[in-house]
Amino acid sequence: MNLERWILVGVIFVTILAIFTLIPRKRAREAWVLLLFLQVITWPAGLFVVEMGWIEYPIQLLKRTNQYNRTSLTFEFFIFPIVAIIFSLYFPNVKRLGAIIYYVCYAGFFTCIEVLLERTTRLVEYHEWTWYWTLITVIISLFLNHKYYLWYKKKLIKVKA
């Protein structure tokens, strides 16, 4: 197994760890809403950018993946949704400026990791894509997901487990 796959396995492992440590069981329903709604955005968006040839994922978790699906399922349906859950569950109680800073810092951190992976590994390759497109699209996705979550939460009640 090459270095790239080990990195991927490592990231997945950290993400699983984050699920158990950062998402409280009593907020499980909120987490489900956040997890599931994000796929509505990332599924078509991920397909679109690959279709246009803007981004490529030369190395995927499973060896033959690129023969039948060239988008990154690991990123779109697992890593990014979990990151989005943690983003919204820990959203600070701040005014507009504070919220903007939180968005930029959070998405910025995420973008830095992706850019690092783009430069040093073959997990992701940018073609017509640049780091600020990642930053902008991540912020938009987080924003839509967070708004949906805030709307949904109004009708969620506290129950045991």
Next chain:
Amino acid sequence: MSVEFFVLVILWVISIITLLIISKGRTRLTQITFLFTQALAWIFEFIITFFKLVEFPYREFKVATEMSFSLYYIVFPTVGVLFILYYPKQLNKLKLLFYYLFFSMVIPIFTFSLERYSKLFHFINWNWTVHVLADLLIFYILKTFIFWFQKGLKS
């Protein structure tokens, strides 16, 4: 304009109208059912593509994927919503069994007609029994999740 394009447009329209009609008064329940079925749908689609059980000769994103998009993004999730909407309230076991079987047959029959009359599906190693059983399992997982989720939802 190909037949497949036309079929997909009609399916989108039917699905959206159905969803709009049945969400009235139960918006959040409908949406979480839709979203959860969507997740089950792409996992299922990924498995059948991975094992080369089916092919999708006509698909929306030709370069990016070998998988179909609309069918699993909106059409089948809408069926999932209908399944939860009409789920029988009184626990008559025989009735429940028929209810499950009915929905688990509807999807294979629909898929079969698409493969027969369009290029949206092409069966490579397809097995009816396995498909019905897989659908039964999917509907059971869906029902279990939704019944659990509903406990935390204000009606």
